[in-house]
Amino acid sequence: MAIRKKIDAGKLNLKDQVVAINRVTKVVKGGKNMSFAALVVIGDADMGIVGYGSGKAKEVPQAIRKGIEAAKKNLYKINLTETSIPHLVLGRYGSGQVLLKPAPEGTGVIAGGAVRAVMTSAGVQNVLTKSLGTANPHNVIKATFDALIQLRDKAQVAALRGKDVSEL
Numbered sequence: 001m002a003i004r005k006k007i008d009a010g011k012l013n014l015k016d017q018v019v020a021i022n023r024v025t026k027v028v029k030g031g032k033n034m035s036f037a038a039l040v041v042i043g044d045a046d047m048g049i050v051g052y053g054s055g056k057a058k059e060v061p062q063a064i065r066k067g068i069e070a071a072k073k074n075l076y077k078i079n080l081t082e083t084s085i086p087h088l089v090l091g092r093y094g095s096g097q098v099l100l101k102p103a104p105e106g107t108g109v110i111a112g113g114a115v116r117a118v119m120t121s122a123g124v125q126n127v128l129t130k131s132l133g134t135a136n137p138h139n140v141i142k143a144t145f146d147a148l149i150q151l152r153d154k155a156q157v158a159a160l161r162g163k164d165v166s167e168l
Helices: 060-072 113-122 137-150 154-161
Strands: 015-028 031-044 049-057 075-077 089-093 096-102 127-132
Touching (some): 015 113, 015 137, 031 060, 031 137, 049 060, 049 113, 049 137, 075 137, 089 137, 113 127, 113 137, 127 137
Antiparallel strands (some): 015 031, 031 049, 089 096, 096 127
16 A cells, blocks of 8 residues: 655655646636636656646646645655556546556556556556546546555565565
């Protein structure tokens, strides 16, 4: 499982990636109020830390900045092997499902837009993914994070089974 403790964003080398920008219009008495919503993924590929956030503002750059600030408050440490994930996992959120499958060295990141952003930000270099159900980037990212949080390393599995790591 991913460790969900407060991660200090100041000490990390975080890189941000904008996944989706949505133009939102609110109809009011005086006309239409336009604003922008940005969905942003940030991560430190060397440390296996990744997070996502959403920001809304009247202009795109402010929305992206707000999304980055929200993402810094929502960081997760992910259990990874050297270049891939430890085991197959299915993450769910709403009607969206994301299947993550470990891949051998040299495969690369086989993923669609939203899932690819999360995988590259987390530092995963070889993985096969499939997005099932929805194509909504918000739900796809949340399903991807659900899958990443379910990942366990060998020590955790050994402890659950009451065995030594060498026995697995």
